[in-house]
Amino acid sequence: AQSVTQLGSHVSVSEGALVLLRCNYSSSVPPYLFWYVQYPNQGLQLLLKYTSAATLVKGINGFEAEFKKSETSFHLTKPSAHMSDAAEYFCAVRENRDDKIIFGKGTRLHILP
């Protein structure tokens, strides 16, 4: 069965600094991987997705993630953090033709002025 581990429940970065949110997955078959963002009191918005095409995936708001099969990782990055990036970020995995998406526990990103 698939699972997702997000390292760090809270991450703080300074405005303008690199954002790195870590995600490792476990899957018995090649997975589909996603990053969702949740702003305060809002729903889940898809940031980006990996579906076995390019290993470097670009998403909205300047975020990108790289699928590394050898490391079973799908870390989320952004070169320069903005105050508006403060939110909770969820990594998620879906196995091919499985009926559900499984979420990690989430990482709350804090942006320091």
Add this chain to the structure above:
Amino acid sequence: EPEVTQTPSHQVTQMGQEVILRCVPISNHLYFYWYRQILGQKVEFLVSFYNNEISEKSEIFDDQFSVERPDGSNFTLKIRSTKLEDSAMYFCASSVSANTEAFFGQGTRLTVV
């Protein structure tokens, strides 16, 4: 842009009462889901629904829960006899196929008192 809509946005109910949470998935989507998020915790899968039947459910989705697609557009989650621990944000989601991302609604915050 098509979106998943959920009503109501907030629901307060007394313990033991029945509640129905409503969702209108994106019109050409075939897979439907309910997830919940207890305050400060991870997003948990409850149930998936495809071809007018439950395709998968989690341990959380016990006999107190049921889902229905009564008219080809709405997708509802019913909790027969609510408990205090059912208080959470409930998210509806839909996807085109089993291999794609799910799009989430804004959620219904359920408070059981």
